[in-house]
Amino acid sequence: MVTVKNVSIQIQGQKIVDDISVTITPGHITSFIGKSGAGKTTLLKAIAGLIPTTSGTIMVNDQQLLTLSSRQRAEKIGYVFQDFNLFPHLTVQENCIDPLRVHGTSYAHAQERAVSVLLKLNMDGYAHKYPHELSGGQQQRVAIARALCLQPIVLLLDEPTASLDPINTDVLVTILKSLASQGLTIGLSSQDMNFVRKVFDHVYYVESGSIIEFCNDSTALQNYPAISTFM
Amino acid sequence: MNTLIHYAPLLMRGAGVTLGAWLLAGSISIALGTLLGIVGSEHVGSKKLLPIVRIYTFITKGIPAYVQILIAYFVIPGWLGINVSGFVSASCALALCSSGYVTEIVRSGINAIPQGQWDACFVLGYTLQAAIQRVIAPQAIRIALPALIGELEQLLKSTSLLATIGVTEVTRAGMNIISRELDPFPVYCVIACIYLGFSAILTLLSMYANKRGRHGYR
Numbered sequence: 001m002v003t004v005k006n007v008s009i010q011i012q013g014q015k016i017v018d019d020i021s022v023t024i025t026p027g028h029i030t031s032f033i034g035k036s037g038a039g040k041t042t043l044l045k046a047i048a049g050l051i052p053t054t055s056g057t058i059m060v061n062d063q064q065l066l067t068l069s070s071r072q073r074a075e076k077i078g079y080v081f082q083d084f085n086l087f088p089h090l091t092v093q094e095n096c097i098d099p100l101r102v103h104g105t106s107y108a109h110a111q112e113r114a115v116s117v118l119l120k121l122n123m124d125g126y127a128h129k130y131p132h133e134l135s136g137g138q139q140q141r142v143a144i145a146r147a148l149c150l151q152p153i154v155l156l157l158d159e160p161t162a163s164l165d166p167i168n169t170d171v172l173v174t175i176l177k178s179l180a181s182q183g184l185t186i187g188l189s190s191q192d193m194n195f196v197r198k199v200f201d202h203v204y205y206v207e208s209g210s211i212i213e214f215c216n217d218s219t220a221l222q223n224y225p226a227i228s229t230f231m
Numbered sequence: 232m233n234t235l236i237h238y239a240p241l242l243m244r245g246a247g248v249t250l251g252a253w254l255l256a257g258s259i260s261i262a263l264g265t266l267l268g269i270v271g272s273e274h275v276g277s278k279k280l281l282p283i284v285r286i287y288t289f290i291t292k293g294i295p296a297y298v299q300i301l302i303a304y305f306v307i308p309g310w311l312g313i314n315v316s317g318f319v320s321a322s323c324a325l326a327l328c329s330s331g332y333v334t335e336i337v338r339s340g341i342n343a344i345p346q347g348q349w350d351a352c353f354v355l356g357y358t359l360q361a362a363i364q365r366v367i368a369p370q371a372i373r374i375a376l377p378a379l380i381g382e383l384e385q386l387l388k389s390t391s392l393l394a395t396i397g398v399t400e401v402t403r404a405g406m407n408i409i410s411r412e413l414d415p416f417p418v419y420c421v422i423a424c425i426y427l428g429f430s431a432i433l434t435l436l437s438m439y440a441n442k443r444g445r446h447g448y449r
Contacts, residue, residue, distance in 0.1 A: 048354050074356025085347035089369045098365060099355040150355070 001025050001185060002047055002077075002154055007056030009042055009209075016042045018209040019056070024154065024187040029180050029199045032189045033230060034206035040189035041082070043206070044156045047187065048079040060154060071103060078147030082159040084139045086131040092118065092142050093127040096149045103150065110149075117145045121175060137168025144175065155179065157188040161195045173198045193231045203227055235417055238408045242418075245404025246425045252322045252390045252400060253429065257383055259326035264333020269363065271334060272341035274349055284334065291331030296389050299324040304396045317396045329386045336382060340375030341367060373441075380437040387429055401425050 002024040009017035017039045024030040024047075032040040045051040047058055049065060058065040060076050068076065086095050096114035101107065118124045121141045131139055140160065147155060157176075161169045169192070176199055180186050190196050196203065200218040204211050205226045213226045221228040235242075270276050271284035291299075303324035308315045344367050352362035394403035405422040409415045 050350055050353060070353070070358070071356040074354060077354070079354040081347060081351065083347060085345075085351035087348070087351070087366050089373070099357070102355070102357050102361045102365065146355070 001061055002187065003057075003059040004043070004047065005057045005059070007043070007046060007058060008054045009039075009046055009051060010054040011042075011051070016209050017046065017053075020206075020209070020211055021056075022204055022211060022214075024185050025202065026153070026185045027180055027183050029176055029186045029188065029201040031196050031199065031201070031203045032187070032206050033191065033193070033196055033203060033227070034212075036191065038206040039209040040206050041158050042209075044079075044158055044187060044189050047154075048077050048156055049073050050079070074099070074152075075103070075150050076153055078144075078150060078152035078155045080140065080143045080147055080155070080157040080160060082162050084131075084143040086139060086142055086146070088131050091128050091130055092123060092134070092145075095131070095142055096146050099146065100149055113149055114145070117148050118142075121145050121148075135168070136163040137165070137171060140164065140168070140172065141175070148179075152184075154185040154187065157186070159190055159192075160188055161190060161192040166194075169195050170198075197231065205230060234408070234412050234414055235421060238412075238418075241404050241408060242401060242421060242425070245399055245401035248318065248393070248398065248404075249387075249390050249400040249402075249425070250429065252318060252325070252393055252398075253383075253387050255319075255322040256325040256329060256390070257386055259323065260329035260333050260382075260386065261379070263326070263330040265337050267330065267334040268337025269341065271338045274341070274367075275359065275363070284338075288331040288334050291327050292335075294328070296325060296328045297392050297395065299328050300392055300396060303327075317398045318393065321393045321396055321398060325386060325389055325392070328389075329382060332382050332385075333379065336375050336378045337371070340371035340378075343374050344370050376437060376440060380433060383433055384430055387426065387433070 004020060004022045007017060007020050008015065020039075020043060022030075022043075032043060034040055042051055046053050047065070049070075060068070065073065087098065090098060093111070093114050096117060097107070097110040100110035100113060105113070115124065115127070118127055121144060123138065123141050123145060126134060126138060126142075131142065134142065140163075144155070160172060164172060173195065176186055180201070197218075202216045203214070205213040205224070207226070213224045215221065215224040215227050221231070267284050267287060270280050276284065300321045303320040304315075304317055308320065348366055348370065349362065352366050357366065390400055391402040393400045394406070399407070401422055405418045409418050412418075
């Protein structure tokens with residue numbers, strides 16, 4: 001579980017996130033929706049440790065994010081970038097193996113884990129391809145596989161459908177629902193309302209760096225004007 | 232032809248000196264330039280070190296190689312009270328001169344790697360050293376390789392400056408032969424061919440490296 005308490009983030013004197021408190025719970029898909037520049041990605045990046053917070057605390061399973069070493073943080077929080085950021089000089093399998101090797105896992109063990117995760121995501125047939133040889137949807141599944149290889153308890157995805165067609169979006173929905181059902185804590189930012197409708201679980205509406213609404217019941221959307229208008 | 236056969240050992244010895252100076256200066260230049268290029272890059276360099284790297288490259292790039300050779304041979308050994316051969320001092324001077332360019336090439340190669348690659352390393356828990364070794368350097372080398380090869384070719388040609396302080400490298404050896412035989416054309420042709428031969432080896436190596444480094448790129 002990720003608990004964000006009164007977090008504010010200021011970048012070059014500008015407040016991007018303003019006193020936000022949210023909880024991302026295990027077994028659920030927590031979506032942060034809102035217009036461009038609302039602060040969704042900044043919040044996710046702060047949870048992943050990529051952006052320092054100005055004030056407030058971020059806890060991952062009762063452990064302060066700031067007290068975690070980079071290795072511990074990476075083993076707890078997986079992050080999938082909007083543009084995936086796969087390593088272009090490494091094959092799909094090597095992209096999955098390399099972080100494990102950096103964390104001290106033996107090559108044989110790392111390879112075994114990479115193969116099993118790629119198999120789960122239906123990417124085992126592409127293990128020896130390079131990222132540029134894959135479609136956007138396939139690259140994203142590799143990015144998810146790379147994150148999952150470190151066996152994190154939290155998976156964060158930034159605008160996961162930004163470069164996906166409807167078919168790949170449906171594949172992603174299936175994957176995320178399956179991962180959530182296995183107890184993974186999933187948080188994502190999105191502006192794709194078709195996608196959010198499909199993964200509707202816990203939804204936060206973010207505007208100007210603040211949480212405006214929280215909804216965890218898709219059948220009662222009429223009670224949440226900001227979310228229902230946006231969707 | 233007889234002249235060339237007669238003087239072939241002299242030319243070969245000169246070619247050996249040229250090759251030695253090139254390898255010595257090139258090794259120092261690449262090692263020093265790579266280190267300073269990494270230290271001077273946006274993501275790695277500290278604010279304290281960046282100005283030092285900038286000043287270093289400004290000086291080494293700004294002073295002609297010839298002047299640096301003269302300083303390295305005639306001034307610095309005297310200051311330090313040591314005796315250094317012309318070969319070593321001139322090779323070191325060429326290395327320093329070239330390292331300024333290599334620093335800039337490596338620095339710009341690293342700076343060209345998208346921020347996303349650094350971010351990916353960060354979220355995956357890479358240490359800075361692991362990120363550079365496993366992710367950044369392989370990509371940066373691919374970007375910097377053509378310019379590095381160009382710099383090494385330039386360095387090869389600059390080794391002819393060793394002749395100015397009396398080191399008998401291949402150009403000087405040729406000039407010695409010409410002054411005795413007064414038949415410059417064949418000798419200059421052989422000297423040119425020797426330089427072209429070294430350049431060809433470098434080109435082949437770069438093609439091989441480029442081919443190996445192309446994996447994973449369109």
